[in-house]
Amino acid sequence: MEDLIGRFGEGPLMLAIGAIVGLLFGAAAYHSRFCLRAATAELAQGRFADRMAIWLITFSSALFLVQAAILLDLLDVSEARQLAATGSLSGAIIGGLLFGAGMVLARGCASRLLILSASGNLRALTTGLVLTLTAQAALRGGLSPLRETLFSLWTVPGGPSRHLLDIFGLNRVTVAVVAALVLGGAFVHGWRQHIKPSELAAAALVGLAISLGWMLTYSLASASFEVVAIQSVTFTGPSTDTLMAFINQPFVEPDFGIGLVPGVFAGAFLAALFQGELRIQRFEKDVPMERYILGGILMGFGSMLAGGCAVGAGVTGGAILALTAWIAILFMWIGALGTQWSLRTP
Incomplete structure (x- = not known):
């Protein structure tokens, strides 16, 4: 890694790591149809079937691989933002609820909207742009005072207070073993639901992409004399930064x-393209455009308040056992289930 840093520099290497992790995540998530919104819709119907199996495989594989990497001294996440910086329990709760409701209204979370956009879904593309602009407003624009006020209602300092191992006195080996058991059970359940083996494998590869993000950025940070933030897959912040960079800056910092x-x-x-599923999909007469826009707004603000989206806060942050990440994903489930049930009410 030192040779690569000397040859290319930290910025271009981080760009390459992001692109490699993104390629794997995008292809695997598309093929597996990984989607938290679909899993919550299934559970809201009283079913525990294929979408739940896919989500559990992704979450448990990410958790197991990250914890195994830490046990093997391949990774140290103590300096990760989700653990080291001040967190917000109020932000995780309120933001999680808003995000969960929004992803139901928009029929997809931030990552799913990006993935569907790549297949030609203009509904997802439009909603994703609304989400990104709202997130930017919540981060640095007119909605930032409200976000900061809600964030400050109930904060938790960085360090042991944000780490589930320290809070509950858990053993990392035990966590890894439990994650492996859940992963095995989810594979068995998925097989019984007649999910294609390739889709089961792709769901695990989504978890692998998240763990690779942590390990590769940590490897770069460990070898660099510069301060390099270790991180992994999340969508709202990077999508906002990417859009604003291309709009406002003649040169994009890698x-x-x-x-x-x-x-x-x-x-x-x-x-x-490989699966022959590229096609343009527009808003149609029976598709309520305003519902998608409202969903994008709720997700954009909610994700910035919660510290990430369903992947960034829920899976990526959950895999390193960040307290606020687990609370955020819990309340995303609650917000999504409540919205699913309310939409079915006559």
Whole structure:
């Protein structure tokens, strides 16, 4: 890694890592149809079937691989933003609820919208742009005072107070073993649901992409004399940075997020092309456009408040056992289930 840093520099290497991780994530997520919204819709119907199996495979594989990498001294996440910086429990709760409701209204979370856009879905593309602009407003624009107020209602300092191992006195080996058991059970359940083996494998590859993001950025940070943030897959922040960079700046500073978003798009595009599923999909007469826009707004603000999207906060942050990430994903489930049930009410 030192030779690569000397030859290319940290920025271009982070860009390349983001692109590689993004390609794997995009192709695997498209083929497996990994989607938290679909899993919550299934559970809201009282079913525990194929979409739940796919989501559990992804989550448990990411958790197992990250914890195994830490046990093997291949990774140290103590300096990750999700653990080291001040977190917000109020942000995780309120933001999680808003994001969960929004992804139901928009029929997809931030990552799913990006992946569907790559296959020609203009509904997803439009909603994704609304989400990204709202996230930018929440981060640095007119919605930032509201976000900061809600964030400050209930904060938790960085360090042991944000790490589930320290809070509950858990053993990392035990966590890894439990994750492996859940992963095996989800594979068995998916097989019984007649999910294609390639889709089961692709769901695990989504988890692998998330763990690779952590390990590769950590490897670069460990070898660099510069301060390099270790990170992995998340979508709202990188999507916002990518869009704003291309709009406002003649030169885009290379980093992980700038490589990740195009990488995911390219991976999903190639998967859709290979499967013969590229086609333009528009808003139609029976498709309520305002519902998608409202969903994008709720997800954009909610993700910035919660510290990430369903992948960034839920899976990526959950894999390193960040307290706020687990709370955020719990309330995303609650918000999504409540919205699913309310939409079915006459």
